[in-house]
Amino acid sequence: MNKLYNYKLPLKNGTYRDGIIVETATGYGDIAPLPGFSRETLADARDEAIRLLPDFPNCIPTLPSVRFAFDCAQVPLTSVKVPVNALNEYRNEFVALKIKVGHLSVEQAVLLSKKVPKNCALRLDFNRQWSLEKLLQFSSHFSPDDFEYLEEPTAQFSDLLLFSRKTGFPIAVDESIPYVPYWEIPTLKALVIKPTILGTIPKPPPGVELIFSSAFESGIGVLHIARLAEKMNPNRPHGLDPYTHLLEDLLTPKPKIENGLFEWTGSPIIKHGSLCLLAK
Numbered sequence: 332m333n334k335l336y337n338y339k340l341p342l343k344n345g346t347y348r349d350g351i352i353v354e355t356a357t358g359y360g361d362i363a364p365l366p367g368f369s370r371e372t373l374a375d376a377r378d379e380a381i382r383l384l385p386d387f388p389n390c391i392p393t394l395p396s397v398r399f400a401f402d403c404a405q406v407p408l409t410s411v412k413v414p415v416n417a418l419n420e421y422r423n424e425f426v427a428l429k430i431k432v433g434h435l436s437v438e439q440a441v442l443l444s445k446k447v448p449k450n451c452a453l454r455l456d457f458n459r460q461w462s463l464e465k466l467l468q469f470s471s472h473f474s475p476d477d478f479e480y481l482e483e484p485t486a487q488f489s490d491l492l493l494f495s496r497k498t499g500f501p502i503a504v505d506e507s508i509p510y511v512p513y514w515e516i517p518t519l520k521a522l523v524i525k526p527t528i529l530g531t532i533p534k535p536p537p538g539v540e541l542i543f544s545s546a547f548e549s550g551i552g553v554l555h556i557a558r559l560a561e562k563m564n565p566n567r568p569h570g571l572d573p574y575t576h577l578l579e580d581l582l583t584p585k586p587k588i589e590n591g592l593f594e595w596t597g598s599p600i601i602k603h604g605s606l607c608l609l610a611k
Contacts, residue, residue: 333387335380336606340549341578348547349373351380352581352606353404355387359601360400361527361552368506368546369396369528381610395530403555410596411554413561415588416454418572425591427452427479427568433460441472452479452568459483459507463490467498475500480520483507492516503542508533523570526556532563544570550582551601557586557593569593581605 336352350363350373362376371394379397383390388405392398417425428447432440432455440455447453455478461469466484480503485491488511495502501520504513508529513519514536522535525546535541543560545553553574560569571593574586581602586595 332611333384334611335377335384335609336603337609338549338581338606340580340605342547342576343578344576348549348577350549350552351377351400351609352549352551352601353380353384353387353400354601355404358404358407359551359599360402360404360555361548362396362400363527363546363548363552364394364396365525365528365546368525370394371396377609384610392530396527398530399526399555400552403552406555406558408551408554408599409558411557411561412592412594413557413565413571414568414591415571415593416452416568417591418570421447421451422591423448424589425451425568427454429454429456429482429570429572431456431458433458437465437469440469444473444477453477454479454482454503455484456482456505457484459486461485463487463494466490466494470494470498470500473500475518482521482523488512495519505544526559527552532559540564540567542567542569545573547573547576549577550574550580550586550595551599553593554582554586554595554599557595579605 334354340348353360364371376394376396379394416427416429421428428451480501482503483505495516495518502516502518503521503523505523519539521540521542523542523544525544527546541564543556545556583600
């Protein structure tokens with residue numbers, strides 16, 4: 332019998348991550364819209380999941396987090412190993428480093444970037460918080476090949492296009508994927524995919540790679556994201572670092588991130604004691 336469960340997992344910052352687990356005869360999915368980023372709320376997702384559950388797997392969800400979780404629930408959890416980037420702090424066992432710089436000054440961002448060894452692929456995430464003027468000032472200290480990509484550097488897409496054309500710096504897009512014609516960016520390098528937020532995996536333009544990213548899902552959701560990363564781009568580091576912010580998980584054994592790899596092996600044991608039955 333198909334079932335839905337509520338969960339509430341503690342994060343290291345003292346808050347909690349709320350979500351819904353889908354359990355079916357074939358597997359598990361994680362419905363976990365991210366507040367402030369997902370277009371649907373958890374309440375919206377819960378209502379749609381309850382309504383569609385009796386028709387699983389023949390139903391067609393409209394909300395991204397429900398669509399992703401219902402798709403995942405049709406695929407068993409299996410062993411996975413995929414490279415990941417380090418986050419905000421250089422670690423010599425990781426081949427790529429992502430630094431969030433949206434809140435930093437130009438001077439701070441320049442200093443941090445120049446400290447990173449040249450043999451480490453550097454990804455900067457601006458979260459669309461910088462102006463074109465500030466970005467041009469920053470880029471004057473570097474050349475395009477100093478970075479693997481600059482992710483979502485400006486709030487205005489027109490500024491992003493201008494920056495790309497003017498400087499030739501490699502660009503990645505993430506949260507703006509559903510809203511802008513990203514294929515028009517001349518120096519587009521990567522699409523950073525959060526399946527829980529997008530619901531589907533877009534087909535990238537030629538020469539553009541997919542980098543998968545988690546969004547504070549439980550280990551169940553992150554395993555499915557890692558599975559997609561391993562399937563679609565197995566040799567590139569992905570962004571599964573938010574998973575390390577969970578103090579507790581629903582999955583035993585818990586996936587581990589070390590030596591530059593996200594890895595999980597074994598048969599899944601779900602901690603049903605941490606779940607509250609929602610519907611069946």
